[in-house]
């Protein structure tokens with residue numbers, strides 16, 4: 001019988017998938033030992049069939065023990081002849097155990113193949129990829145480069161004879177205590193290609209880190225402790241190579257970065273020195289020269305010498321980046337020259353949508369500053385040349401001047417994230433206005449990330465680094481305030497003021513502004529205006545930051561039907577790079593994607609068509625009709641983002657799936673308004689009631705002294 005040991009603490013979301021894969025095994029002679037500190041609660045959470053099946057044993061552990069300690073408790077309870085470890089957030093192919101046991105061939109251990117996966121999948125290898133078993137000899141240590149005991153099938157005899165146990169005090173690297181002595185005791189390990197283990201890539205390193213995503217501090221402590229303990233016994237050269245390489249890689253990957261802060265060297269140098277002195281010189285010789293120099297300095301020199309060396313190294317490394325990385329030279333000057341100059345207390349730098357426009361809340365905060373605060377100087381980040389009221393300095397994003405002002409301005413006002421290269425200085429105040437009431441899940445609330453060039457874990461890590469820098473964040477309504485706190489991990493000052501960008505929607509001289517806008521855009525004044533403003537799709541792109549949009553709205557049909565009465569303004573989201581071809585639609589459809597300020601377009605329109613864009617939350621301030629053209633709602637909701645509110649029951653207008661439905665709705669817009677009156681009122685109360693036309697004033701009062 002095979003005893004499968006499954007620590008299940010904190011993985012309640014995934015465990016059913018893991019147990020399912022165990023229940024599905026073609027090799028049925030197993031027991032599953034499921035370890036948890038509250039087995040009653042766990043039993044309520046898992047599928048009934050696992051409780052009825054006596055092969056699944058739920059074993060209660062003390063609270064707050066490490067995964068290693070839980071596995072050791074499992075080992076005590078094992079009744080099988082073979083032992084196998086499965087993590088409760090992973091799963092295995094249905095013939096995994098059978099393949100492993102059949103290929104053991106009299107050896108005491110066997111290993112199968114690991115796969116990384118982000119999603120639940122039942123996808124198993126295609127036959128073409130299948131290969132026979134191979135035998136690992138001296139290279140068997142490569143099988144634990146991930147320092148994990150997973151996916152070995154092990155004879156219980158061997159475990160007993162060697163008295164193998166996991167480290168219990170350490171959260172991470174605990175498996176090394178088990179697998180290194182195990183590999184030392186055998187000569188060969190058969191490796192079975194067909195036996196698959198799916199290792200889940202975890203999505204939330206901030207609030208639910210997997211062990212690998214634990215803070216560096218913890219991992220360093222554990223790594224040093226385990227390394228030192230293992231080094232006490234005599235090890236084969238191969239085992240030493242594995243351990244030394246793990247240590248050196250850890251140093252290179254994590255500690256060099258950590259030691260950019262020189263105080264960290266003071267805290268950790270002694271522990272590091274004691275540990276790194278044990279590295280086998282012949283292993284060290286195989287590593288690159290720069291690493292060798294670092295390690296030798298740590299081994300034989302004082303903390304002060306090492307500190308001095310690492311300071312020089314940081315500058316050299318940044319200088320090298322200066323030659324290789326785009327904007328690297330400017331970043332170097334930013335860091336080593338501009339950042340050394342004092343902050344300018346009266347300087348404010350404004351940016352909206354990455355310098356793409358003079359718009360959104362930063363624009364209205366700026367205008368309010370012009371009105372009510374003298375004594376400040378202003379810089380606008382703008383990628384195209386443009387004359388602005390108040391004649392501020394304008395700089396292009398990522399120009400040398402941009403870096404200069406970013407280093408020197410005491411105040412930063414932006415509605416999107418700053419670039420990763422931005423370093424927040426002590427004393428700097430960063431006001432983040434954000435750019436919409438969230439409908440689609442945000443940052444920390446996202447399960448998967450489908451944007452190019454990133455994954456959920458990376459995305460969230462970067463995002464939380466950014467939100468850590470925000471001193472103030474604006475909330476347009478109570479609903480957003482609660483979501484922002486959670487999804488942005490935000491604990492600083494929330495300005496619950498409503499959106500500065502919506503102040504203009506409440507002004508009295510509306511008709512005048514509207515005429516102005518229509519003139520500026522060259523629109524006919526005798527026609528009613530439909531504004532079509534959809535959002536972008538995470539998975540449709542040309543490259544990072546440039547998204548595709550394919551127009552599904554049948555403009556020809558709309559023109560034919562409504563051309564006498566209406567015109568339509570087409571407003572693409574600012575990350576959409578697709579060009580529109582409007583031949584034949586002249587005088588009816590206008591591309592206003594480049595128009596700076598969407599708030600002005602709201603004012604100039606009589607009706608909005610959108611999809612999952614936050615624009616409708618703002619537009620509802622006008623109490624004008626809103627239609628939702630949601631032809632891809634299933635994909636958008638299920639696969640891409642997920643929503644915070646129920647689109648079917650809570651929106652102030654109908655969901656329309658086809659062009660036919662859109663035509664009908666426009667034709668009967670009066671009836672729709674009546675039908676949705678009650679919902680519209682409820683929606684307005686919930687999302688618009690903080691917007692009173694004075695948000696800019698309140699924000700300026702809270703952030704900028706007179």
Ligand code: C2G
Pocket residue numbers: 360435436437438439442532533534535536571572573574598612613614615
């Ligand atoms: N926007 C616009 N034109 C569009 C779509 C959006 O001008 N066709 C502007 C609006 O000001 C809108 C903002 O960009 O409020 C954000 O756009 P969303 O479509 O909501 O999408 P996103 O940029 O992903 O931000 O909490 C809000 C979310 O983060 C959404």
